[in-house]
Amino acid sequence: MRTEPEGRGPVRYGPPLPEPGLPVLPELSAVLAAAAGRAHAEPPGGSPALLDAASGYWGRRGLPVERGQVVAAPGAAPLLLALTAALGGGDVLLPRPCPAWWAPQVRLLGRSVYHVPTPAECGGVPDPYALLETVRRIRAEGGTPRLLVLSVADDPTATVPPPEVLHEAVEAAADEGLHIVSDETWRDTLHRPHDTLLIGPAEMAPERVTVLTDLSGAFLPPGWPAAVARFPAGARGAALRARTLDVLTALGASVAAPVGAVVAYALGEPDEVTDRLARATRLHARVAAAAHRSVLAAGALARPPRAGRHFYVDLGPFRPALAARGVGDSQDLEDFLGERLGMPAPGGHRFGDELGALRVRLSTGPLLGSTRQERLTSLTAPDALELPHVERALSMLGSAFDDLCAAARRMEPPR
Numbered sequence: 001m002r003t004e005p006e007g008r009g010p011v012r013y014g015p016p017l018p019e020p021g022l023p024v025l026p027e028l029s030a031v032l033a034a035a036a037g038r039a040h041a042e043p044p045g046g047s048p049a050l051l052d053a054a055s056g057y058w059g060r061r062g063l064p065v066e067r068g069q070v071v072a073a074p075g076a077a078p079l080l081l082a083l084t085a086a087l088g089g090g091d092v093l094l095p096r097p098c099p100a101w102w103a104p105q106v107r108l109l110g111r112s113v114y115h116v117p118t119p120a121e122c123g124g125v126p127d128p129y130a131l132l133e134t135v136r137r138i139r140a141e142g143g144t145p146r147l148l149v150l151s152v153a154d155d156p157t158a159t160v161p162p163p164e165v166l167h168e169a170v171e172a173a174a175d176e177g178l179h180i181v182s183d184e185t186w187r188d189t190l191h192r193p194h195d196t197l198l199i200g201p202a203e204m205a206p207e208r209v210t211v212l213t214d215l216s217g218a219f220l221p222p223g224w225p226a227a228v229a230r231f232p233a234g235a236r237g238a239a240l241r242a243r244t245l246d247v248l249t250a251l252g253a254s255v256a257a258p259v260g261a262v263v264a265y266a267l268g269e270p271d272e273v274t275d276r277l278a279r280a281t282r283l284h285a286r287v288a289a290a291a292h293r294s295v296l297a298a299g300a301l302a303r304p305p306r307a308g309r310h311f312y313v314d315l316g317p318f319r320p321a322l323a324a325r326g327v328g329d330s331q332d333l334e335d336f337l338g339e340r341l342g343m344p345a346p347g348g349h350r351f352g353d354e355l356g357a358l359r360v361r362l363s364t365g366p367l368l369g370s371t372r373q374e375r376l377t378s379l380t381a382p383d384a385l386e387l388p389h390v391e392r393a394l395s396m397l398g399s400a401f402d403d404l405c406a407a408a409r410r411m412e413p414p415r
Contacts, residue, residue, distance in 0.1 A: 021365025046072030086243035090146025123157030191285035
């Protein structure tokens, strides 16, 4: 069995955030078009209008912030790169699994990455005891643990950590002197917002946490890259923000002026933006729940999706049946399911999981339709699951897993 993913597809710089699967909101397109004639560049870190809009966005979520604590960048990846560089040297700890774009930014800087197992009930945050043991081991080997990146609404697992689990992880990180970056890209896409308590690390250890949000999670299409970060108050936070701005300036990493106008508009959360977000989230939640039921019924393993446009599936129970089809690791599984389903199915190795683990992230966007009209119909229908194109897509997904289940049963020894 292979133990190294190199040489098998673009594994180092893996898949982007799950596609929304819906047309761009017309009001956002209108703002972009109106700003397209701007000849001036957006200043490094974002314009005052953009920074004020971001401040208002966080203030409405119980995180008061001044304009001078906020930075914008053309996407979360360059922002995390700049932030990591600004922290100076040291090693970086990530939960396993984690978003595919985290580790490459760290490795570009020559930093060591250490993956920490997550607790049984959720992804996105490290198990606190495993975190402490990993920190101890890094120091024993002469390393310097400096940064922990975590997520309160996770890609790829689509889980939300219980507040007590998150608090233990944050407390452990703070006790060890780690700075924390909280990726909150998916916090506004909770499937059951009234039944899910989401509390961020910045509310637990405000002096040690920088909050990062990629706007393509909830507000913008992926083709309009923009992300914002909220730095801690005080002298340490101001110094970290200043160094991050220096890196972004050196990279020429500024938000395009038309996109900056759209970001400021979207983060102001006018009615049309919040209405589209609410309807899109309900749609993805409904389709994700149906897809989750299908894979569970076939015998695969998956935590219930709680946020976002994706969920994470473990096909370990089908290992013998998959091996008979030439699938021995997650790269093989990605190729096999991608062809079988006709949609992206990135393997777990892209998210820091072991190559030999048979896990994939599946997205709900491709299940909403193949044309603009089908996707709009999915968004406006009283029940998208009753639409023929959604029903066909879910049926194809279920059939793929049912076939594996049937093959696995045929391979079981007689009792």
